[in-house]
Amino acid sequence: DTAVSQTPKYLVTQMGNDKSIKCEQNLGHDTMYWYKQDSKKFLKIMFSYNNKELIINETVPNRFSPKSPDKAHLNLHINSLELGDSAVYFCASSQEGDRARETQYFGPGTRLLVL
Amino acid sequence: RKEVEQDPGPFNVPEGATVAFNCTYSNSASQSFFWYRQDCRKEPKLLMSVYSSGNEDGRFTAQLNRASQYISLLIRDSKLSDSATYLCVIRNTGGFKTIFGAGTRLFVKA
Numbered sequence: 001d002t003a004v005s006q007t008p009k010y011l012v013t014q015m016g017n018d019k020s021i022k023c024e025q026n027l028g029h030d031t032m033y034w035y036k037q038d039s040k041k042f043l044k045i046m047f048s049y050n051n052k053e054l055i056i057n058e059t060v061p062n063r064f065s066p067k068s069p070d071k072a073h074l075n076l077h078i079n080s081l082e083l084g085d086s087a088v089y090f091c092a093s094s095q096e097g098d099r100a101r102e103t104q105y106f107g108p109g110t111r112l113l114v115l
Numbered sequence: 116r117k118e119v120e121q122d123p124g125p126f127n128v129p130e131g132a133t134v135a136f137n138c139t140y141s142n143s144a145s146q147s148f149f150w151y152r153q154d155c156r157k158e159p160k161l162l163m164s165v166y167s168s169g170n171e172d173g174r175f176t177a178q179l180n181r182a183s184q185y186i187s188l189l190i191r192d193s194k195l196s197d198s199a200t201y202l203c204v205i206r207n208t209g210g211f212k213t214i215f216g217a218g219t220r221l222f223v224k225a
Contacts, residue, residue, distance in 0.1 A: 033213070041200065043159065043215040056212055090158055103149075104213065106158035 006107035023091030032074035138203030
């Protein structure tokens, strides 16, 4: 049973294209995240949704648009792809509580290469 | 100053060695602290949370020093399977924002 799944696992596309990455979690968590890990392996938060509401939106170009149709899903749509978008994109989920000690569970990542 | 800083390494140690990593953070209001582990081309996974009083899980010991704003991870009796990148993770007060350090690379050799 996969707790956090992402599709596709690999994505190779041309500059200027529009693509989507899907994420689903079956853990019953109320919070989901998108992270970007670049070539230097630095993992940076992009977005966070809590109960389908956007609560974190870091300084990400507006070409990136997250969408959460329900608590179990958080998709990421990217318009007009650029070379610098090449990275590994990780989805994660957690269950929030009052002490903010919650573990984040990550999906396997989507390796995006823009040519 | 970066919000979370780690020595990137790599740390090259023989099997059985003891190795320690430190991580400093800049926001004194930081609330929760964790160590995650990331294997090559894999997703990060929680290794352990870091509690104020320090905590131990088998060969791993984590400590928090709020006064000096750092956390540490000690690995005793290193195994080949400990080879990975260790990520220091901070959550700040009042938000869902989680900040990852750039990671410390560990190689354990036979």
